[in-house]
């Protein structure tokens with residue numbers, strides 16, 4: 159008998175006869191969390207992610223690139239990793255190049271340029287799929303165009319978020335989008351720059367992930 | 382089927398030294414101050430997250446319900462998880478003992494000729510003492526959580542399940558870095574210290590052959606491994622190296638993805654007083670064709686190590702509801718005074734007292750459950766309502782009752798003493814019979830002067846006990 163079969167046999171021999179009813183998660187959220195307008199959700203999201211030390215800028219659908227450039231300029235960043243396979247990445251690459259910013263793309267599998275990613279990539283630019291107001295949280299589903307390490311390795315992570323896609327809660331996000339039917343290779347909730355309080359409970363930012371998290375929040379026509 | 386399990390050796394500190402170690406900490410004002418300060422900090426941060434008592438109570442009730450529901454279905458859910466992970470391309474391994482788990486992990490490392498494994502925070506990897514096993518096999522195992530990195534540099538073990546280096550001052554850490562990290566001068570600036578750690582470990586994430594992590598929740602319906610963290614080292618370990626190995630206890634499963642948000646909220650608010658952690662990382666498969674990063678291979682090791690023993694008993698099963706938030710230790714008056722190392726077990730504090738006996742046997746842990754005033758604070762704050770004080774009473778019973786056939790726990794009766802049991806039996810008999818009670822107290826009032834002046838541990842810090850010369854009933858009679 160394998161370890162697997164022995165463990166399962168032991169558990170089965172002693173499992174209770176019934177598990178009872180499925181816990182009612184929906185009911186708890188319905189009675190304990192309110193549903194807010196888009197504008198209020200944007201406000202709440204901003205409040206919490208700023209508390210966690212992220213920078214948030216309100217931008218328009220047409221004007222975010224200007225803000226992106228200003229952020230790079232203010233931080234004296236001359237180089238930005240972008241994902242040209244996406245609409246926002248393609249636009250950033252095209253327009254920022256004209257402004258003198260070097261915009262390498264995540265063109266190759268990481269094995270061929272891992273060292274450059276770790277040592278020579280000061281900032282990365284991705285979009286967020288959605289966000290969560292309750293906790294000030296970005297939702298990212300990295301994919302082939304916008305891979306996982308883009309939002310992790312560069313010391314500055316700049317994120318484009320459409321505030322029309324902010325959910326009230328994590329629960330609402332997964333229910334509305336039907337996550338239980340299938341999740342991608344990696345899905346992420348990000349609620350601020352990397353941090354630690356492991357030395358004498360003193361908060362320090364930039365432990366292993368990005369030291370700075372910048373959110374460009376598109377707030378056109380919020381209801 | 383019931384193959385005997387080898388009790389896993391505690392490498393650093395056998396449990397017998399519990400008293401001596403506790404005493405040493407209690408007598409060290411600096412350590413006491415740092416534990417007191419840290420626990421006060423964590424308690425107030427948690428309290429600030431739960432301003433609404435009704436919300437907290439109803440969420441705890443939901444959390445308890447979710448954990449109990451999933452434990453009731455555990456064998457089926459394990460199979461469902463295995464099926465879905467396998468379908469997603471994640472390889473599943475099963476281990477009954479720490480030795481088996483180590484063999485599986487090192488086997489994977491050897492298959493890849495791995496030299497370096499970077500580790501995200503995983504208490505289960507501490508439980509199996511993976512670092513020792515890896516070292517013995519010639520594989521470097523490097524902790525990358527800042528707190529874990531610090532305790533590893535100091536050749537220590539974590540003293541808290543959430544904040545591993547909570548016993549260390551920044552000056553100690555400054556000295557540790559100056560002595561051990563090449564090219565680093567002494568600085569006790571916390572930002573500077575974290576940057577030193579960051580720079581050392583970044584290089585390691587880049588070089589490592591294997592990334593190891595724990596798991597906070599494993600979702601059966603989607604085949605997903607969820608990790609909670611703030612630093613980003615967990616994401617590094619699970620994304621940068623070519624192979625990711627996750628290890629978890631068999632109990633950390635939920636059936637539905639929708640079970641995760643309430644548990645996540647309870648976990649981060651109870652643990653560190655955050656409304657959510659910086660990162661919540663959900664991994665459902667290895668790198669797919671066309672994707673440009675992420676490990677090509679992902680493994681999950683499911684560890685029993687005594688959990689199935691706890692599972693077999695309806696009351697003890699509640700131990701497995703735990704989501705490892707650490708709130709019980711933060712609120713424990715004993716933990717606050719003696720710190721985590723005194724316990725000598727991987728898991729210290731109240732959760733350590735109730736889970737360790739299943740992992741190590743009562744022989745090695747008989748006295749742990751007695752180191753409690755049963756004040757009840759742990760049970761009150763536990764986000765999934767584990768009745769910890771009740772379980773401590775039960776474990777005392779299991780340890781000190783006369784050994785019998787078919788015990789619920791390995792090592793039942795390990796603390797049994799015929800003398801002690803007869804004394805208590807005598808005590809009970811005296812209190813059951815008014816005549817006997819009268820006779821004994823009469824003797825006490827007459828011959829109390831015969832009591833010795835040295836009464837063991839009692840008189841080491843107190844005046845000796847002496848029966849009163851007059852019994853209460855005599856005094857009442859005199860007053861009429």
Ligand code: SF4
Pocket residue numbers: 702703704705706707708709710731732759762763764765766767
């Ligand atoms: S027993 Fe309860 S309070 Fe203690 S770590 Fe586990 S979940 Fe947290």
